[in-house]
Amino acid sequence: MKLFIDTGSVAEVEEIARWGVLAGATTNPSLLAKEDGSPEEIIRRIADLVDGPTSAEVVSEDADGMVAEGVALRGLHEHIVVKVPFSAAGLEATSRLRELGHPVNMTLVFSAPQAILAAEAGATYISSFLGRLDDIGVDSTETTREIVEAVAANSTGAQVLAASIRNPIHVTVSAALGADVATVPGKILRQMLKHPLTESGIAQFTSDWQSRPEFATWLH
Ligand code: E4P
Numbered sequence: 536m537k538l539f540i541d542t543g544s545v546a547e548v549e550e551i552a553r554w555g556v557l558a559g560a561t562t563n564p565s566l567l568a569k570e571d572g573s574p575e576e577i578i579r580r581i582a583d584l585v586d587g588p589t590s591a592e593v594v595s596e597d598a599d600g601m602v603a604e605g606v607a608l609r610g611l612h613e614h615i616v617v618k619v620p621f622s623a624a625g626l627e628a629t630s631r632l633r634e635l636g637h638p639v640n641m642t643l644v645f646s647a648p649q650a651i652l653a654a655e656a657g658a659t660y661i662s663s664f665l666g667r668l669d670d671i672g673v674d675s676t677e678t679t680r681e682i683v684e685a686v687a688a689n690s691t692g693a694q695v696l697a698a699s700i701r702n703p704i705h706v707t708v709s710a711a712l713g714a715d716v717a718t719v720p721g722k723i724l725r726q727m728l729k730h731p732l733t734e735s736g737i738a739q740f741t742s743d744w745q746s747r748p749e750f751a752t753w754l755h
Pocket of ligand 1: 541562642662667698699700
């Protein structure tokens, strides 16, 4: 499973891209609205930093507007994937953008029937939301399993992108279920670094090594 970063923060992408684990990024209007500066410039900089698919979302609610915004977003950077919210108009826009050769990430998908429609409309990525399902008491694991199975059986080549990731368990569950990508906020990526045995192990190695002062010149 590939990892994308889910953010509107250039500084966060600068920090985490250095780890060498990011294959792409996703943004959304809410994430970009929290940042200073022009959304176009932020999207360009994130796309440069991750050097991979970078989703940028349309905000129109009609198909013509979505297509026009999608084409404009694609002009910002070669890595842009047009993010289109799920709706009848979104399906029409996805199908039209696909015909024009533009990749689409269909977002706000919460069920296997929605995912089947998104795949048939030609979405490259189908954003299957976990956290927002948990928020309303729906089992996100079961829904993600159904979406992964439905999209695989559909054989359009669409990829399931696990989104609305709220904790590291969402990431491991998505990987175990066969999601193609998980888009993960920086805060959760940092949580994924941590294990108390890793931290205590490093401290022990360091202190054992420093107990031998003659090793101070090792490899120098
Ligand atoms: C990503 O593409 C989605 O917009 C994002 O994961 C939504 O996350 P949230 O439900 O935590 O806002």
